[in-house]
Amino acid sequence: MYKIVNAEFLAENIKRFVIEAPKIAAKRKAGQFVIIRLNDGGERIPLTIADSETANGTITIIVQGIGKTTKELNSLNTGDFILDVVGPLGKASHIEKFGTAVSIGGGVGTAIAYPTAVALKQAGNHTISIIGGRTRELVILENELKQVCDEVYPTTDDGSYGFHGFVTQKLKQLIDNGTRIDFVLAIGPIPMMKAVAETTRPYGIKTVVSLNPVMVDGTGMCGGCRATVDNKTVFVCVDGPEFDAHLVDFATLERRNRTYKESEQEALHEHLCHFDKAFEQGLKLNN
Amino acid sequence: MPELSKKDRMKIPRQPMPEQDGVVRSGNFKEVNLGFTEELAKMEALRCLQCPKPVCIDGCPVEVKIKDFIHLVAEGDFLGAASKIKEDNMLPAVCGRVCPQEEQCEAKCVVGVKGESVAIGRLERFVADYEREHLGLKTPELKPKTGKKVAIIGSGPSGLSCAGDLIQSGHDVTVFEALHELGGVLVYGIPEFRLPKDIVKAEIDSLKSLGVDFQTNAVIGFTDTIDELMQNGYDAVFIAVGAGLPYFLNIEGENLNGVYSSNEFLTRVNLMKAYKFPEFDTPVFNVKDKTVAVFGGGNTAMDAVRTSKRLGAKNAYIIYRRSDAELPARKEEIHHAKQEGIEFLLLANPNKFIGDKDGWLTGVELIKMELGEPDASGRRKPVPIKDSNYVLNIDMAVIAIGNGSNPIIQQTTPDINFNKWGNILVDEESMATSKKGVFAGGDIVTGGATVILAMGAGRKAAKAINEYLTQN
Ligand SMILES: Cc1cc2nc3c(=O)[nH]c(=O)nc-3n(C[C@H](O)[C@H](O)[C@H](O)COP(=O)(O)OP(=O)(O)OC[C@H]3O[C@@H](n4cnc5c(N)ncnc54)[C@H](O)[C@@H]3O)c2cc1C
Numbered sequence: 001m002y003k004i005v006n007a008e009f010l011a012e013n014i015k016r017f018v019i020e021a022p023k024i025a026a027k028r029k030a031g032q033f034v035i036i037r038l039n040d041g042g043e044r045i046p047l048t049i050a051d052s053e054t055a056n057g058t059i060t061i062i063v064q065g066i067g068k069t070t071k072e073l074n075s076l077n078t079g080d081f082i083l084d085v086v087g088p089l090g091k092a093s094h095i096e097k098f099g100t101a102v103s104i105g106g107g108v109g110t111a112i113a114y115p116t117a118v119a120l121k122q123a124g125n126h127t128i129s130i131i132g133g134r135t136r137e138l139v140i141l142e143n144e145l146k147q148v149c150d151e152v153y154p155t156t157d158d159g160s161y162g163f164h165g166f167v168t169q170k171l172k173q174l175i176d177n178g179t180r181i182d183f184v185l186a187i188g189p190i191p192m193m194k195a196v197a198e199t200t201r202p203y204g205i206k207t208v209v210s211l212n213p214v215m216v217d218g219t220g221m222c223g224g225c226r227a228t229v230d231n232k233t234v235f236v237c238v239d240g241p242e243f244d245a246h247l248v249d250f251a252t253l254e255r256r257n258r259t260y261k262e263s264e265q266e267a268l269h270e271h272l273c274h275f276d277k278a279f280e281q282g283l284k285l286n287n
Numbered sequence: 288m289p290e291l292s293k294k295d296r297m298k299i300p301r302q303p304m305p306e307q308d309g310v311v312r313s314g315n316f317k318e319v320n321l322g323f324t325e326e327l328a329k330m331e332a333l334r335c336l337q338c339p340k341p342v343c344i345d346g347c348p349v350e351v352k353i354k355d356f357i358h359l360v361a362e363g364d365f366l367g368a369a370s371k372i373k374e375d376n377m378l379p380a381v382c383g384r385v386c387p388q389e390e391q392c393e394a395k396c397v398v399g400v401k402g403e404s405v406a407i408g409r410l411e412r413f414v415a416d417y418e419r420e421h422l423g424l425k426t427p428e429l430k431p432k433t434g435k436k437v438a439i440i441g442s443g444p445s446g447l448s449c450a451g452d453l454i455q456s457g458h459d460v461t462v463f464e465a466l467h468e469l470g471g472v473l474v475y476g477i478p479e480f481r482l483p484k485d486i487v488k489a490e491i492d493s494l495k496s497l498g499v500d501f502q503t504n505a506v507i508g509f510t511d512t513i514d515e516l517m518q519n520g521y522d523a524v525f526i527a528v529g530a531g532l533p534y535f536l537n538i539e540g541e542n543l544n545g546v547y548s549s550n551e552f553l554t555r556v557n558l559m560k561a562y563k564f565p566e567f568d569t570p571v572f573n574v575k576d577k578t579v580a581v582f583g584g585g586n587t588a589m590d591a592v593r594t595s596k597r598l599g600a601k602n603a604y605i606i607y608r609r610s611d612a613e614l615p616a617r618k619e620e621i622h623h624a625k626q627e628g629i630e631f632l633l634l635a636n637p638n639k640f641i642g643d644k645d646g647w648l649t650g651v652e653l654i655k656m657e658l659g660e661p662d663a664s665g666r667r668k669p670v671p672i673k674d675s676n677y678v679l680n681i682d683m684a685v686i687a688i689g690n691g692s693n694p695i696i697q698q699t700t701p702d703i704n705f706n707k708w709g710n711i712l713v714d715e716e717s718m719a720t721s722k723k724g725v726f727a728g729g730d731i732v733t734g735g736a737t738v739i740l741a742m743g744a745g746r747k748a749a750k751a752i753n754e755y756l757t758q759n
Pocket residue numbers: 033043045046047048049061062063064065066067068069070071108111112211212213214215241257258259260261264265268
C-alpha cells in the first residue's frame with residue numbers, strides 16, 4: 001500500500017498527488033513513469049513521475065481524469081492509499097546540452113514534460129516552455145515552470161490567457177522570429193504531438209515526443225503497448241516512452257488507443273452508477 | 288497391496304479422468320478435469336507393475352520416485368504418497384496437471400508399450416490434492432538460521448521451488464516479483480480452467496508460512512539492479528525471470544486493433560480478470576459471437592483459443608503451419624480443445640492481416656503448406672504451396688508462437704553472459720552465471736520450456752547456492 005501524503009486539484013479534472021514511495025523516489029529519472037493499480041480488481045495504468053523528493057521518499061504524479069481509473073484516482077485524498085505502485089519504468093529522457101531546448105506541454109502533457117524541462121535546464125540548456133490549454137483554467141504548472149525555465153509561454157485555444165492559439169502557432173512564431181531552436185520535446189494529445197512534429201520537420205529540428213499507448217505490465221512482457229516508429233514495431237514501455245517525433249506513426253497509435261473505447265465507456269458508466277453522487281460531490285468539494 | 292498377477296494388472300483399463308462436459312465447460316472457467324476419486328486412484332495404481340527397474344523415473348526431469356509413490360497409493364496411504372513425491376517435486380498439484388506426461392514419465396512406462404501407460408500424472412495430481420484438502424500443506428523442518436540472505440528474482444515455478452529449498456536450509460529468502468501477483472506463468476498465463484489459481488496460492492502461502500519474504504511490484508533492473516541487491520546485503524541471487532518477451536509474426540497488419548500476443552490476451556483475462564469485465568476494470572476485445580484465430584500449436588495457443596471460446600467466440604480456430612502430428616501442445620489439451628469445438632486449420636500459415644478503414648482486423652490471408660524435408664529440429668519443414676493463398680474472415684487474432692527473453696536484466700547487468708537469443712549462460716551443474724554469487728534457471732536459461740524443468744532448475748540452483756553460501 002502506498003500512502004497519498006498530499007492531493008490537490010491543479011485545474012478542473014487535473015489533480016496532483018504526492019505519494020510515499022521511497023525506493024522509486026530515490027531512483028527515478030526524468031521521463032520515467034510508474035504503473036499504478038488502485039485496488040483489487042483495478043486496472044494497471046501508467047502515469048509519469050512528475051517530480052520526486054528523495055529526502056521525504058515521495059514521488060509526484062499529476063493525473064487527468066478521463067476514464068474510470070483516472071477519475072476514481074482523482075476522487076482520492078490526502079491520507080488515502082493506492083494498492084500498487086511499480087517503477088520507475090521506461091527509459092529516462094535523453095538529456096544533453098543541446099543549446100536552446102523548447103518543451104511543449106498540452107493539457108496534462110505539461111505535467112509529463114515538466115520533469116524533462118527541469119533536467120534540460122540542469123544540463124545547461126537555454127530552456128523555453130510553451131504550455132497550452134483549451135482555456136485559462138487548464139493551463140497548469142506555469143509557476144513551477146517559471147522557476148526553472150528561462151522563458152515560459154502559456155497559450156490558450158480561446159485566448160482567455162497568454163498567447164491566443166495553439167502551442168504549434170507559438171512555436172512557429174518563435175522560429176519565424178529567428179529564435180535558434182536546437183531541440184523540441186512535445187507531450188500532449190496525439191494530434192498536438194503530430195502537429196508539433198510537422199512544424200519542426202521542415203527545419204530539421206530534433207524533436208522528441210512521449211507516447212501514451214494503453215499498457216498492461218509495463219515491463220515488455222505483453223506487447224500491448226506496441227507502436228510503429230521508423231516502420232518498425234517498438235514496445236513503448238521498455239523501448240520508450242520517448243521517440244523521435246519525425247519517425248512516429250501517429251495514426252496507428254491513435255487508432256490502437258481506441259481499442260477499448262466502447263468498453264471503457266461501459267466501465268465508466270457502471271462506475272458512475274455505483275459511486276455516482278458521492279463521487280461527483282467529492283470532486284466539486286475538492287475543487 | 289492386494290495380490291495381483293502381472294497379467295491381472297495389465298487387464299485393468301486406464302481409469303478415465305472425470306471431467307466437465309465439453310459443451311458445458313466451454314461456457315465457464317472452472318477446471319475441466321475433476322480429479323480421481325479415491326477408488327479410481329487405487330484402481331489406477333494397481334495397474335503399475337512395480338517394475339524392478341522402474342524406467343518411468345528416467346522420463347521425469349526431477350526423478351520423482353514414481354514406483355514408490357504409486358505403491359503407497361495402491362495401499363491407500365495417500366499422505367505417505369504425497370510425502371514421497373515431495374522429496375523430489377515441490378509442486379505436484381501443478382505438475383500433475385500440466386506436465387506433458389505423454390512425453391516424459393508416461394512415455395517410458397512399460398505398461399504403455401502394449402497398452403496405455405499408467406496415469407502417473409493423474410495419480411500425482413490426486414495425491415497432491417488429497418494432501419492439500421486433508422492436511423493442509425505440511426510444514427517441513429527448517430534448519431537453524433545461517434544469517435545469509437538470498438534474493439530470488441521472479442516468482443514462477445523456478446523461483447518458488449528455489450525459495451522453498453533455501454528457506455529450509457536456514458537462509459533468509461526474499462522473492463522479488465515484477466507484477467502485483469505471485470506465481471509467474473502459473474497465474475498470468477495458464478488459465479483457471481486448467482490450473483485453478485487457489486492451488487498456486489496454497490503453495491505460495493505455505494512458502495510464506497515458512498518465512499519466505501515476497502516483494503511484489505519490484506522490477507529488478509529498474510526498482511533495484513542486481514548489483515544494488517548485492518550491495519544491500521544479499522549474499523547470493525537467483526535469476527528466474529522466465530521468458531517474458533512475446534514473439535510476433537512480423538507480417539503486415541500485425542498492429543491492427545484486435546491483434547494480440549498470447550501474453551497480452553492471457554494476462555488480460557487471467558491476471559486482470561477481464562472475463563469478469565466490467566466488475567473488474569481491465570477490458571479485452573469482446574469476442575462474443577465473433578471469429579477468433581490463434582496462431583501456433585503449443586500449450587499457449589491451446590490456452591488462448593479455449594479461453595476465447597469461453598469468452599463467447601462463435602468460431603475459434605487454431606492455425607498451425609505443420610500437421611496434427613507435430614502440434615507441440617500436451618495431447619490432453621488438444622483433445623479437450625477439440626471436444627470444446629475448437630477448429631484446427633492445419634498446414635496453413637498467415638501472410639498478412641487485413642483491416643478495415645478504421646484499422647480494425649477483419650481477416651487474415653493464409654497460404655496452405657505441405658511438409659518437406661526434416662529441418663534442424665528433426666521435424667519436417669513446412670513449405671508453402673504456390674498460389675494456394677486465401678482469405679479467412681476473423682475479428683480477433685492471437686499470436687502464440689513463443690516467447691524470447693525479456694532484456695531488462697541483460698541491459699542492467701552487463702557482467703552476466705548471455706547467448707545471442709538473450710538466454711543466460713550457466714554452468715549446467717551449478718546453474719552459476721558468469722557473475723560471482725549469481726545463479727539462474729528456468730525459462731530465462733532454457734528458453735520457453737516446461738514447469739517441471741523450471742522447477743528442477745530452481746532446486747538444482749538452491750543446492751548450489753547453499754554450497755556457495757556455506758563456503759563463502
Ligand atoms: C508512459 C505514459 C505516461 C502517462 N502519464 C500520464 C500522466 O502523467 N498523467 C495522466 O493524466 N495520464 C498519463 N498517461 C495516460 C494515462 O495512463 C491514461 O489516461 C489512463 O490509462 C486512462 O485510464 P482510465 O481508466 O482513466 O481511462 P480509460 O477508461 O482507460 O480511457 C478513457 C479514454 O481514453 C482513451 N485512452 C486510454 N488509454 C489512453 C492512454 N494511455 N492515453 C490516451 N488516451 C487513452 C480511451 O480510448 C478512452 O477513450 C500516461 C500514459 C503513458 C503510456
